[in-house]
Amino acid sequence: MTGTTRAAHRRRYEDYAELSRSILRLANRGVPRSDFALEMLSSLVDFSDVDEAQVRVNESSRYYCARLKRSEPASFEFRMRARQPGAGGEDADWEEDGPVLRQVCRTIIRGEAEAGSPWYTRNGSFWTGDTSEPTGSAGLVVGGDYRSLAVIRFAVGEDSHGLVLFWSRERAFLTDADVGFYEGVAQTIGVALADRRAQAALRERVKELTCLYGIDQVREREDLSLAQTLQAIVELLPPAWLCPQITRARI
Numbered sequence: 001m002t003g004t005t006r007a008a009h010r011r012r013y014e015d016y017a018e019l020s021r022s023i024l025r026l027a028n029r030g031v032p033r034s035d036f037a038l039e040m041l042s043s044l045v046d047f048s049d050v051d052e053a054q055v056r057v058n059e060s061s062r063y064y065c066a067r068l069k070r071s072e073p074a075s076f077e078f079r080m081r082a083r084q085p086g087a088g089g090e091d092a093d094w095e096e097d098g099p100v101l102r103q104v105c106r107t108i109i110r111g112e113a114e115a116g117s118p119w120y121t122r123n124g125s126f127w128t129g130d131t132s133e134p135t136g137s138a139g140l141v142v143g144g145d146y147r148s149l150a151v152i153r154f155a156v157g158e159d160s161h162g163l164v165l166f167w168s169r170e171r172a173f174l175t176d177a178d179v180g181f182y183e184g185v186a187q188t189i190g191v192a193l194a195d196r197r198a199q200a201a202l203r204e205r206v207k208e209l210t211c212l213y214g215i216d217q218v219r220e221r222e223d224l225s226l227a228q229t230l231q232a233i234v235e236l237l238p239p240a241w242l243c244p245q246i247t248r249a250r251i
Helices: 003-028 033-048 099-109 176-219 226-236
Strands: 052-059 062-069 072-082 126-128 148-157 160-168
Touching: 003 033, 003 176, 033 052, 033 062, 033 072, 033 160, 033 176, 052 148, 052 176, 099 126, 099 148, 099 160, 148 176, 160 176, 176 226
Parallel strands: none
Antiparallel strands: 052 062, 052 160, 062 072, 126 148, 148 160
C-alpha cells in the first residue's frame, strides 16, 4: 500500500468515524423517533451520495420503517405497524419489496447468508452492483429502479434487530470496502437506537414518579376541599403520559 493510498484510507476511516459520532450525538439529544430517523437518514444520504437510504427497526411490539431520497428532501416517509409474533423474519417485509428483496431481507435477519457467496459479506450483509443480474446460488434477480443495493443488519438489543438499506441508480456504486465501513456504521446505529430507547424509557419513568409524588403532595394538603383535591390531581395526570399534548384526564 502506497503512502497516498494509506492517507486516503485514513481520511476515509476518519470520515466514517465522524459519521458514527454524529449519529450517537443525535441519539443523545432525545428527539422523537421519527425526527431521529429523519436526521439519521439525512446524514447517511449526504455522506454516502446514495439515491435512497432506508432503516427498518423492530422495537418491542412494533416495527417501523423510515426512508429518504437524496434528491427529494420532502420524500421522507415514516411508517409503523405491529410486529408479527413468531413470524421468523417476516417483520422485515414491506409492501413495496419485490419477492427477491423480501427473501434477501429474511435471509439476513435470520443469519442464513450463503457462506463464501460473492453477494454476501462475512458479516452477513448483502450487496450487488447490478440488481438486474442474477444473484445468489438460485440466480434470482432483485430488479427494481435502482442498480446498486446493499442490505446490512444491525443489533439493537438481545431480541431486537434492524436493517439499513442503501440504493443507487448508478451501477457498481458501492464497493466491498464501502459495505465494510457501512457495516460498522450500522452497528453504531444499533447502539444509538438502544441508547435512545433507554433514555426515552428513563424519561417516562421520571414523569410517572413525578406524577405520583405530586399526587401524594396534594393528598397531604388539608387546606383543599375534595373538589380542589380532585382537580389538582387530574391536572397532574396528562404530563405523566407519553404524549401529554393529546392526553386528557377526568375523574
